[in-house]
Amino acid sequence: MTPGPTRYAISQVDDIKSCFELFLKETIETTVINMTNLEGRRVYKDNWNEVDRTDIQAYMGLLILAGVYRSRNKSTTRLWDAESDRAIFHATMSLQTFQVLSQVIRFDNRDTRPGRRQQDKLAAIREVWHKWVERPPLIYNPSPDITVDERLIAFKGCCTFKQYMPSKPSKYGIKIWAACDARTCYAWNMQVYTGKPVDGVPERNQGKRVVPEMTAGLQEHNIACDNFRRCSKKTVRRNRSELPPALRTTKDRDCFSSNFAFTDTHTLVSYCPKKKKNVLPMTTLYRDAALSTREDKKPNAVLDYSRNKEELKNMINYFHSPAPESQMAEALGSHSVSDPRGAHFVPFKEKEFILNNP
Numbered sequence: 001m002t003p004g005p006t007r008y009a010i011s012q013v014d015d016i017k018s019c020f021e022l023f024l025k026e027t028i029e030t031t032v033i034n035m036t037n038l039e040g041r042r043v044y045k046d047n048w049n050e051v052d053r054t055d056i057q058a059y060m061g062l063l064i065l066a067g068v069y070r071s072r073n074k075s076t077t078r079l080w081d082a083e084s085d086r087a088i089f090h091a092t093m094s095l096q097t098f099q100v101l102s103q104v105i106r107f108d109n110r111d112t113r114p115g116r117r118q119q120d121k122l123a124a125i126r127e128v129w130h131k132w133v134e135r136p137p138l139i140y141n142p143s144p145d146i147t148v149d150e151r152l153i154a155f156k157g158c159c160t161f162k163q164y165m166p167s168k169p170s171k172y173g174i175k176i177w178a179a180c181d182a183r184t185c186y187a188w189n190m191q192v193y194t195g196k197p198v199d200g201v202p203e204r205n206q207g208k209r210v211v212p213e214m215t216a217g218l219q220e221h222n223i224a225c226d227n228f229r230r231c232s233k234k235t236v237r238r239n240r241s242e243l244p245p246a247l248r249t250t251k252d253r254d255c256f257s258s259n260f261a262f263t264d265t266h267t268l269v270s271y272c273p274k275k276k277k278n279v280l281p282m283t284t285l286y287r288d289a290a291l292s293t294r295e296d297k298k299p300n301a302v303l304d305y306s307r308n309k310e311e312l313k314n315m316i317n318y319f320h321s322p323a324p325e326s327q328m329a330e331a332l333g334s335h336s337v338s339d340p341r342g343a344h345f346v347p348f349k350e351k352e353f354i355l356n357n358p
Contacts, residue, residue: 001141001219003183009139023135024060028128029053035106043104051101058092059101065089121161121194133190137217142181142188147308148214148225150193151176161195179214182224182308189214222285224308243268243280250276256297260289269299281305 005013013019033056040048065088066072071079079086080095089095107128108116116123154170155162163175175193180186191214196202203209207225215223247259247270255275261268267286272278279302286301298306 003141003143003181005140006138022139023132025131025135026053028131029056031128031131032056032105032107035108036101036104039104039106039110040100042110055093055101059098059105062089062092062098119198121198122192129192136186136188140181140186140188142186142218142221143183144221145182145308146179146188146215146218146221146223147182148177148179148211148223151178161193163193163195177210177214189216224305246270247278247280250278253278256295258289258291258297258299260299262287267301269301271299271302273298 009019009022012022033051033053036056037048037050040051066074066079069079069086076095076098078084080090080098082090089098107125108123113123116126120126122129152163152165152168152170152173152175155173159174161174162172164172165175177191177193178187179189181188191210211223211225215221244261247261247268250272253272255272257272259270261270266282266284267288268280268282270278270280273296281301283301283305285304286299290300292298292300292303
C-alpha cells in the first residue's frame with residue numbers, strides 16, 4: 001500500500017470541488033435533499049420551497065467556510081452582518097434561508113425513525129453516515145503511522161448516548177472513534193460510540209473490538225492508541241496489577257529517568273518527566289532501550305508515541321464550524337463536511353504534488 005491518493009482518486013480529481021464530491025457522492029446528496037424536502041413540507045406545508053443540489057451544496061459550503069474563519073463561537077447573525085468583512089455569507093444565501101435549512105435539514109425519514117431506533121441508536125443518520133464513512137479508505141492510503149483515538153463532537157441537545165468527558169474542551173458531546181494518518185491527519189475510518197447496546201448489557205474489553213474494527217484492511221502499519229489492546233504503540237494504566245513494581249513506582253526516581261521491561265514481542269517503558277509522575281507507553285515497534293539526545297532524555301518510544309498523538313490533537317482542535325447543536329443528526333452530519341483540513345483537502349493537495357513531481 002503506497003501512501004497517498006489511490007489511483008481511483010487520482011483519476012477522478014481535477015479540482016477541489018471534484019475532490020469534495022468524491023466523499024459526498026450524489027447518492028448521499030440525494031438522500032439529504034429528499035429527506036430535507038420531506039421535513040420542509042411537514043413543517044411549512046404549502047409555503048415550503050423545494051431545495052435542490054445547489055441549495056444543499058451552498059449550505060455545506062457556508063459551514064466549511066465558517067470553520068475556515070474559526071467562527072464556532074460566533075452567532076450566525078454576526079456572520080451575516082453587513083458591516084463585517086464576510087460578504088460571501090449573505091451573497092450566497094440570506095440569513096433566513098440558512099436558518100430555515102438548519103431547522104429542517106434531515107438525513108432520514110422522521111416518520112419511520114422510531115421503529116429503526118429500537119435496534120439502532122444512530123438511526124437518524126445511519127444511512128448517510130455509512131455511505132460517507134466507507135468513502136475515505138477508497139480515496140487515500142495512509143502513511144505507516146496510524147493513530148486511533150476518540151474525539152468529542154460538541155453537542156448539548158437531547159441524545160441517549162451523549163457523553164461527558166471533562167478532559168475535552170467541549171465537555172459534553174458525541175464521542176467518535178477515529179483512525180487517522182498521523183502524518184496528514186487524514187481520517188481514514190470513523191465510528192460513532194452509541195453507548196450501551198440496545199439490550200442494555202455493558203460492553204467489556206471495548207478496545208479489543210474497537211481497534212481491530214477501526215484498522216481492518218491495514219497491513220504493516222504502526223498503530224498508536226490509549227489503553228487499548230492490539231496496538232504497536234499505546235499507553236498503559238499505572239494501576240494494572242501485571243506491571244512490575246519497578247515500572248509502577250516513582251519513589252526515589254530522578255527526573256528524566258527511564259526503566260524498561262522486555263518480552264519476546266513487547267517493550268514497556270516507564271519514563272519520569274517530573275518528580276512523582278511517570279508515563280507508561282508499551283510498544284511492539286522498538287526492541288531496545290534507546291534514549292533521545294534531548295535534554296529531557298525521552299526514550300524514542302515515548303517521542304514516537306507523543307508525535308503521533310500531538311499531530312492528531314492539533315488537527316482536531318484547530319478548526320470548528322458552527323454546526324447545529326440542537327439535533328444529534330444535524331450535528332454529526334455537519335461535522336462530516338465541516339473540517340477543511342480533513343478528508344477532502346489532503347488527497348487534492350497530494351495529487352497536485354504527484355502531478356508536479358512525476
